[in-house]
Amino acid sequence: MTPGLFDEILARGGVRDAVGDPAWLRALLEVEAALALAAADAGTLEPALAAGIADACSADRFDVGEIAADAAAAGNPVVPLVTELRAVVRTEVSDEAAAAVHRGATSQDVMDTASVLVARRALDVIAADLGTAADAAAVLARVHRDTPAAGRTLLQQAAPVTVGLRAAGWASGLDAAVVALRSWRPAAQLGGAVGTLAAFAGHGLAVRAAFARRLGLDEPVLAWHTERGRVAELAGVLGRAGAAVGSVSTDLVLLAQTEVGEVREDVPGRGGSSTLPHKRNPVGAISARAAAVAVPGLVAAVLNAASGHEYERAAGPWHAEWRPLRELLGTVGSGAAWLADALTHLALDPAAVAASLEVTGGLLLAENVATALRGRVDDPKGLVTVAASTSRDSGRAFADVLAEALHGTDVTRAEIDAALDPAAHVGESAALVDAFLAARSPSEDPA
Structure with missing residues (x-):
């Protein structure tokens, strides 16, 4: 036909x-x-x-x-x-x-x-x-x-x-x-x-x-x-x-x-x-x-x-x-x-995948930074929110703005950079993938 x-x-x-x-x-x-x-x-x-x-x-x-x-x-x-x-x-x-x-x-x-x-x-x-x-x-x-x-x-x-x-x-x-x-x-x-x-x-x-x-x-x-x-x-x-x-x-x-x-x-x-x-x-x-x-x-x-x-x-x-x-x-x-x-x-x-991670200049990790600062500074979410806004409005790197905002605390630049490393902050993604793959069987053509 x-x-x-x-x-x-x-x-x-x-x-x-x-x-x-x-x-x-x-x-x-x-x-x-x-x-x-x-x-x-x-x-x-x-x-x-x-x-x-x-x-x-x-x-x-x-x-x-x-x-x-x-x-x-x-x-x-x-x-x-x-x-x-x-x-x-x-x-x-x-x-x-x-x-x-x-x-x-x-x-x-x-x-x-x-x-x-x-x-x-x-x-x-x-x-x-x-x-x-x-x-x-x-x-x-x-x-x-x-x-x-x-x-x-x-x-x-x-x-x-x-x-x-x-x-x-x-x-x-x-x-x-x-x-x-x-x-x-x-x-x-x-x-x-x-x-x-x-x-x-x-x-x-x-x-x-x-x-x-x-x-x-x-x-x-x-x-x-x-x-x-x-x-x-x-x-x-x-x-x-x-x-x-x-x-x-x-x-x-x-x-x-x-x-x-x-x-x-x-x-x-x-x-x-x-x-x-x-x-x-x-x-x-x-x-x-x-x-x-x-x-x-x-x-x-x-x-x-x-x-x-x-x-x-x-x-x-x-x-x-x-x-x-x-x-x-x-x-x-x-x-x-x-x-x-x-x-x-x-x-x-x-x-291209790696480049997408850099598009925001580190803002992608803002939530992670706020989590890392808990117990280290007062109102970590508020501090990070202001820093993120400043970075976005000024075009300055988020890490630099954070370092400036955290000046005088015991938080080091190395800690800031570590908190902004995407590869280190994907949660339990690997374990979730492993669990999914272990639970499934390859599909079989019923024909």
Whole structure:
């Protein structure tokens, strides 16, 4: 399939195929095959007829475009697909087998279960990409465990951290997102027209159990035609993954700014400008962030649709879920793929990291100085606050201003300089990184 104009930027990675029309068609047919085989398992359909139906559920026999065109008449694509499937089964198996196609189910049973299959496979791809990104961040944490860097709060330099601790924070958030994605429990949907299983003539529970088992899905106690908690939970875990991608990618974009320059994406030939020869844009981080920005709106669209289902089957809200759910899966997947690319190609500039520590002329360690002066002078915080203001306003080095303010005390210039050494004042960053790395295991591709 030829990618769309924006697909390589906004629909990157394996999720694009996992949620594409061919994947949906395969999932719908997989559901119809499982339904027939489950009927045989429950003793309500001859095994040979069920096998014939299952054999006919091959995606290469059907045209997605034709099914899409015919879907408008019924309001969903299951109706024309079942019509075509029955025609194939009638020709290749028998009239009796054709009559058994889709028996007992409603269109929503098939669509909901297919959506669960599509989502499950997409989540596997997303989790793998997020795991790759987390592993790359963990490598950075290990390699730069002791590299001091300027910590920033509210976009202002605050106090020293280490590159390793920051990267560990990235990995931790991504790991948590993977855990959340894998905690989602997909369930089959089978209730018939109004959730009573009436069309199964007393065999509905047995058929439903076999149906869920064949698809490897949880069996629900009741049909969830209008109880859309599972869909809302799926949107929630995808939203969490998008937030993790957004947080890390925003850091990368900011750290790659010309004025900061602490990191860059080391991918030859990527990041150029149409007019500016010197540009080297962090394309991976930018594209990951673009995906993350779009995620909350899609989550809201899914939740909004999920909240309005009425009675036993909804008129409109169910249909409204399809597109934003697919786009949500694809968008989070794109962000995860781009972030994995950005982090695996991330290069750190040690000189720029060190230079950032000197930008404030020592003010980055103001809090540490106030702590070091406790019990040595009266009102240490007040003294340091005035000295910091004087340094900032006059342009004089913070150490010189402090030495002047502390003249006549027993505090030496050597002690002042030691208190202003970033490498010596990163708290327990190393221990925190070590504890994090010891507690995690490298992500594994579930495929």
